[in-house]
Amino acid sequence: MSITENVGSVFDRIEAAAKASGRSADEITLIAATKMNSADNIAEAIRGGIKVCGENRVQELLEKNAQNAYRGASLHFIGHLQKNKVKHVVGVCSLIQSVDSLELMSLIDKRAKALGIRQDVLLEINIAGEESKSGMRESELPLFLEKAGAFSSVFIRGLMAIPPISLSKGENRAYFARMYKLFVDNSLKKYDNVSMDFLSMGMSGDFEDAIAEGSNMVRVGSAIFGARPYPPA
């Protein structure tokens, strides 16, 4: 299967999963996770209908951006963002999906102010409480939302999670359900600079389950581009 065919098939699967839970596929954004893929592969995916790319590493992002790899699509940052790399991402990515510390939020705010823009971000939750993973603990979320008002050039647009790689089907549904509850519960509260619009969860192995549990943004890599030479970082 070509990348073009894979993109079509992922869109079809999103549509079927949305329908199955009584939703419209129009409310679900597909992000092509482009890590370790060449500018040519990315261009093919965009020709095939991809509207948003997600990149994990700043170095790769800069190299591919210099090759105009993302032309025709918008760009999200979905990996762990190091503090000293903030300046390369703010204003370049329309959404930074992986904010998990107040220090990072403050640095993004400073950079956005200097550029005279407002930067959209998601807060990343380590929903399975995995020691090795980035993302804040679920219990830290209220503090972030309360403090958001102090960062006037950052706009929190929702939540993101990367649950454990699911080894068997349905394994992550409980984590997805828990994220959806966090998302909905916090949508009902009023915080400055917060609008709970996006719930980013679901990858190649489990995006249908994520959609069934309320995801409206899925990040799909290998189902579009084929297997990577080694597992996601």
Ligand SMILES: *Cc1c(COP(=O)(O)O)cnc(C)c1O
């Ligand atoms: C690589 C990656 C994905 C996509 O993973 P696949 O299993 O290849 O679909 C999604 N989100 C993040 C943060 C990633 O790093």
